[in-house]
Amino acid sequence: MDAGPRLKAAVKRALKHGAAIPGKVVRCAEPCLRILTYHSVGTRKHDMNVAPEDFRAQMEWLAASHEVLPLAAGVEAGRGIAVTFDDGYRDNLTNAAPVLQALGIPATVFVVTGRLGQTLDLGDHAGASGLMTWDEVREIRRMGVLVGAHTVSHRRLAALNEAEQRAEIEGAARHIEQHLGQPAAGFAYPFGAAADYNALSVRIVRECGFPVAASNRYGGNRPGADRWQLRRIWIDATDTLPTFKAKVNGELDLLALLDSRVGLWCRRAFNRSLGIR
Numbered sequence: 657m658d659a660g661p662r663l664k665a666a667v668k669r670a671l672k673h674g675a676a677i678p679g680k681v682v683r684c685a686e687p688c689l690r691i692l693t694y695h696s697v698g699t700r701k702h703d704m705n706v707a708p709e710d711f712r713a714q715m716e717w718l719a720a721s722h723e724v725l726p727l728a729a730g731v732e733a734g735r736g737i738a739v740t741f742d743d744g745y746r747d748n749l750t751n752a753a754p755v756l757q758a759l760g761i762p763a764t765v766f767v768v769t770g771r772l773g774q775t776l777d778l779g780d781h782a783g784a785s786g787l788m789t790w791d792e793v794r795e796i797r798r799m800g801v802l803v804g805a806h807t808v809s810h811r812r813l814a815a816l817n818e819a820e821q822r823a824e825i826e827g828a829a830r831h832i833e834q835h836l837g838q839p840a841a842g843f844a845y846p847f848g849a850a851a852d853y854n855a856l857s858v859r860i861v862r863e864c865g866f867p868v869a870a871s872n873r874y875g876g877n878r879p880g881a882d883r884w885q886l887r888r889i890w891i892d893a894t895d896t897l898p899t900f901k902a903k904v905n906g907e908l909d910l911l912a913l914l915d916s917r918v919g920l921w922c923r924r925a926f927n928r929s930l931g932i933r
Contacts, residue, residue, distance in 0.1 A: 687735040688876035690904060691727065691888040694740070698747030700784045703893050708751040714891070714900050715739075719759040722904065726762040726802065727842055728867050731886065734879030737904060739763040740870060740888065742806055742844055743776060744787045753799045763801050766844035766870075767793060769831035770808035790835045802841035805829055805866070810846045813857040825860045840866060848872025848888070858884050875912040887912075 695704040697711045706714075718724060718737060725736040739756070741748050744767035756763050768776065773789040788796065797803050805828035807813070813821050825843070832840040843866040845853040850873055861869045861884055868883050875887040889903050902908045 686878060688878055688906065689725075689730045689733070689735055689738065689881070689886075690876045690906070691730070691738045691740055691870060691886060692904070693742060693870075693872055693888040693890045694748075694752070695742050696745040696747050696785070697741075697752040698745070698750075698784060700745070700747075702785075704890070705893050706891060706895070707893070708747075710895070710897075711752060712755050713897055714895075715755050715759055715761055717897065717901065718904065719761055724761050727764045727804075727870075731868050731877070731881075731883050734877070734881075740804075740844070741765040741801075742848075742872075743768055743810070744772060744793065744806070746786045746788050746792060747784075748801075749788055749792050749796045749799075753796050753801055756801065757799050764804050764841050765793075765796060765801050766804040766806035766842070767832075768806045768808070768810045768846075769828045769835075771810065776810055794836065797836065803832060803836060804842040804844060805832055805840040806844045807846050812847055813845060813853045814851060818856060818860075821857055821860055825857070826864055829864050829866070842866055843869040845869065845871050873912070875909055876906060 694706060694711070696702065697706050697708055699705070699707075718739075723736040725733060725738055727738040727740060730736045730738040739761060740763065741752065744765055748765055752763075755761075768787065772787050772793065774787060775785045776787065777785070793803060805825070807824040808827040808831070809824065811820075811824055813824065816824065828843075829840050832838075843861050843864075845857060848871040850871075853871065858869070866884070868886060870886040870888050872890060873885075873887045874889060876889070877886050881887075891900060891903070895903070899908070
């Protein structure tokens with residue numbers, strides 16, 4: 657691993673450790689739906705990759721300790737834990753789905769419909785970073801994982817005009833109906849920070865009939881939360897089992913400050929200083 661990613665990983669671990677100390681005191685005890693966000697579960701060289709052995713340990717603890725619900729059911733209940741995956745990596749089928757199936761954990765994968773069978777980034781190695789094909793999406797659905805949309809090409813919606821946003825959102829919904837014979841289980845905004853989508857994005861998602869839509873703004877969702885702007889809790893390569901438990905239990909909710917305007921600026925400036933996109 658290069659020096660930049662190593663330093664970023666060290667900073668993230670230290671930040672989580674520091675935030676957990678006050679988080680044990682200030683965490684909210686009210687009912688709350690916490691939606692976990694995964695990306696790849698394999699060997700991809702990326703900070704959003706989770707190693708298969710870590711994923712299994714996380715899911716085993718989750719199944720034994722918490723109520724895990726399908727995403728839409730969790731939104732209706734306003735409580736529990738929901739498991740989601742973004743992009744549609746092939747290792748979601750090979751490494752994650754068998755664990756979920758064995759433990760009886762429901763999950764939703766949001767796929768980039770126009771890039772299936774390819775990679776998202778030109779520099780990615782297809783062996784570790786390839787996305788599922790439509791046949792593989794049908795296979796993961798047969799294993800009990802619901803399928804939602806993550807746009808056609810994974811563009812940052814807030815940077816697009818209305819026609820472009822509609823093409824990305826409506827196109828993804830249409831692709832899923834055509835290939836799977838049923839509506840998408842929900843929608844996830846690409847990148848998903850507050851600056852990555854806008855009110856127009858939300859309006860189009862609602863008009864398309866998606867039952868729920870998820871951002872990647874950090875945090876839980878109390879009963880009555882906007883079901884088309886759900887917050888999620890990202891799980892990444894720097895999460896040990898203790899920090900995973902802290903995230904699930906709400907002890908790291910202070911990380912939501914990273915989605916404030918100042919927090920977003922600091923994150924992007926830090927990544928630029930390390931030469932990381």
